[in-house]
Amino acid sequence: MTVETTPRIARVTVPRRGVRHDLRAVRVVLHREILRFLADRTRIITMTLQPILWLFVLGTGIGALMSGPLGSQGPDFRTFMFPGVISMSVIMTAMFSAGSIVWDREFGFLREMLVAPISRTSILIGKCLGGALVATLQGLVIVALAGLVDVPYSPLLILTLAAEMFLAAFTITAFGVLVAVRIKNMQTFFGVVQMAVMPMLFLSGAVFPLSNLPSWLSVLTSLNPLTYAVDPLRQAVFSHLNLTPAESLMFNPGISWFDWQVPVGVQLGLISAAGLVLLLIAAIRFRRAD
Amino acid sequence: MSNPAIAVQGLTKTYGKTEAVKGVDFQVEPGEIFGFLGPNGAGKSTTINMLCTLARPTAGSATVAGHDIVRERDEVRRNIGLVFQDQTVDGYLTAEMNLRFHAEMYGVPRTATADRIHQVLDIVGLQDRRSHKVETFSGGMKRRLEIARGLLHSPRVLFLDEPTVGLDPQTRAAIWGYINELRRHEDITIFMTTHYMEEAEYCDRIAIIDQGRIVVLDTPETLKASVGKDRVQLHTVDDAKAITLLKERFGIEAAIHEGQVTFAVASGEEFVPRLFADLKVTIRSVNVARPSLDDVFMSYTGSTIRDAEAGSPHDWMRAMVRR
Secondary structure: OOOOOOOOOOOOOOOOOOHHHHHHHHHHHHHHHHHHHHHOHHHHHHHHHHHHHHHHHHHHHHHHHHHOOOOOOOOOHHHHHHHHHHHHHHHHHHHHHHHHHHHHHHOOHHHHHHOOOOOHHHHHHHHHHHHHHHHHHHHHHHHOOHHHHOOOOOHHHHHHHHHHHHHHHHHHHHHHHHHHOOOOOHHHHHHHHHHHHHHHHHOOOOOOOOOOOOHHHHHHHHHOOOHHHHHHHHHHHHOOOOOOHHHHHHHOOOOEEOOEEOOHHHHHHHHHHHHHHHHHHHHHHHHHOO | OOOOOEEEEEEEEEEOOEEEEEEEEEEEOOOOEEEEEOOOOOOHHHHHHHHOOOOOOOEEEEEEOOEEOOOOHHHHHHHEEEEOOOOOOOOOOEHHHHHHHHHHHOOOOHHHHHHHHHHHHHHOOOHHHOOOEHHHOOHHHHHHHHHHHHHOOOOOEEEEEOOOOOOOHHHHHHHHHHHHHHHHHOOOEEEEEEOOHHHHOOOOEEEEEEOOEEEEEEOHHHHHHHHOEEEEEEEEOOHHHHHHHHHHHHOOOOEEEOOEEEEEEEOHHHHHHHHHHHOOOOEEEEEEEOOOHHHHHHHHHOOOHHHHHHHOOOHHHHHHHHO
16 A cells, blocks of 8 residues: 655745845856856857957957068067957956846846845846956956967966956946846847947057057047056056066056056056946846836 | 735726726635636736736735735745746756756745755656756746746745646646646645636636726636526537527527537526427437536627637737736
8 A cells, every 4th residue: 555645845934035135146146147158168169269369360460560661679569469358358258248137138037036035236236246257267268378478477467367357347247237237139239239349449448559649539548437447457467578668658558647647556446436336327227127 | 814815906007008907806815726817918917917016006906925016025026936928947057056046036045945946846747857958848848847946935826827828738738737736735825817718727716807807706617607508519410400490499599610500508408308309300419518618708708718819909019018
């Protein structure tokens, strides 16, 4: 004779909402971002190949143009481009991560998060931290190529770069999230991103040095938030190179407001502040969405 | 004392000029399976969205598990489980990861999470697929996983929005098997919407909703009895003559449906002997059917559920209103 076994039901009791609960939500959203990043091999490969193309094809091409007829003895142009390419990689990855909100909306998973008894802000914080972490990992892949462009592998440099990349990536993800919270499909999101990011990238010092620019362009570059994300990376890389003062001035002019050279600390402060403000606005918009 | 699991008063939702839900009132008792039956666009999803705190009512009020849906949003959310009409699982993650994500989002105590995941996977029979990526699942398996997920945090009320839409009949029956099982094992109230008549039969009580209003609310049996008439279908040697005779002798309007002489009459079983006695046409077979919910829907709304769907705005417009 058999005894029917009914599964014993361990009723669970869901606690009242509190900070600890919200933190668990932040952590699991972050965890999911990383799992999804690691699961998407194609994305990792394309996101790695793209900057390599910039660095070794475009960088080599422009470098040849500069050193050829002018006979300049300066550093390899690819060395100049290195921090720029790191930033590009970080920016693209961070934007892509922010886009996952649109993706989640399109594929329904966002609803699962929206009906949970947590604050919507914790979803966004999780997304931003996740995006920042993923972009930093992706940036480190490019940092690993340092030797190929005569940048030394110094542990201090790598740590500095990682921290700066994380800050920059957080802010960029927050910007992307701000754009993404109200957008309903991926095409629109990428359209907007393309329109916003391309000019910002060109004006950030990632692609060409910001020295000797006409004043109108110079004003635009110092108004561009990305400039303050790219410059700390460049300063870090260039502090580990042996350059003449003239070369430094040419390739690593820093940022100055009128005649004041903005220190890296201030730049990082600006970037962090911008990140928090963007996140705040995104949270307000997200709370009102739907 | 048992407070109602759901109590709704004058709940209304308007989107711009469209009145999606026009003041509905009802109560759902604890432990009940309560169904909202109506064509697409009748206001079922909008009502569910309001009860789940995803949409704010324009007017009226409601409590779910004793909590007000506007003022105590988080309390309501903690006490309900949701299975949406559209898929909301993450295909890139495994079944278990989807459930773990949910447990964290709902603050299920860490010590209980593993046990509870095991249990809910048992309930829906997905234990052996727990570490497979969800993108490899069939539609029915995904739906089962969503039901498991909806149960994970031991909700008092489980909302199922068209739980079997888009599934083949076999899978549909299986899902219903799980839902009935569920009721035996869990102390839970189920609120569901459907536009399948056969499914409404499984509910303890159903509310027929049409154009944003509840037309009638009762048990399926009472509703069917209220229609009063049974459907009789005859196979005869001369159908045309049978129809004429039915009209002459009994004053009954009959017509050919599905290749048989069909008519409606009160207490069909008692009518059959008279039929054999008085109808001078050889009858080959008789079939008497109790009124179905189709007949109920027809008698209360004046159209079949399929007509109601065809007559209302296009699907995509309804989909937009639903958002």
